[in-house]
Amino acid sequence: MRIPVALLVVFLFTTSLLATECPDPDLAVDLPKVLRAKYSNPDGSCVQCSIGMSGNDQNNLASERLLEDYDVDGDGKIDRNEKMVRGGSGPSRVAGYCRDRNIRIYNITGDETFDWMLWALRNGRGCAIGAGGNHFQTLFGKSGDLNKFEGTWFVCNNNSTSRIDEYTWEQFKRLHYASGPWIVILDYPPHPKRPVYQEWWK
Secondary structure (H helix, E strand, C coil), X not given: CCCCHHHXXXXXXXXXXXXXXXXXXXXXXXXXXXXHHHHCCCCCCHHHHHHHHHHXXXXXXXXXXXXXXXXXXXXXXXXXXXXXXXXXXXXXXXXXXXXXXXXXXXXXXCCCHHHHHHHHHHCCCCEEEECCCCCEEEEEEECCCCCCCCCCEEEECCCCCCCCEEEXXXXXXXXXXXXXXXXXXXXXCXXXXXXXXXXXCX
């Protein structure tokens, strides 16, 4: 059976409108597509891309600009520890370059990572997480009770920043364990609370 092209276009357009997108009450991270695109994975730098998304959301320039040279001390020159950070990373490398750039982080490995993810979301923050084979992505949020694992988990993959992927708890657990339990949370306040426009005259 052939589907008319016009009907297919309408279907794809309407389904794209139904996808979860910022801002959304289930999302702790507020990054629209145009900002997420800055963190498309260029060269296997998935950890820095994921931390950078969190940095952008939490207004921390040193982490937001990990993928580029950044004058941390403001002396007008780029020192060795201020050069762009590219390529693959493990926990020790992340600890090193965050120390060099004065970025405060929680660098967590082991079975407590899921509890820390919920803690981050309850406090209005996303986090960079191991997700998929030898890969890092950014946890954007979760539906339902933020004290429980059940619900839909929302993740942005730096290999496909134009969408936010949705996972059940079982799917999300497999995704995280496929990379190994490791996450990075920025030790900075979350973005400001979203404004609520009231009809004050009523």
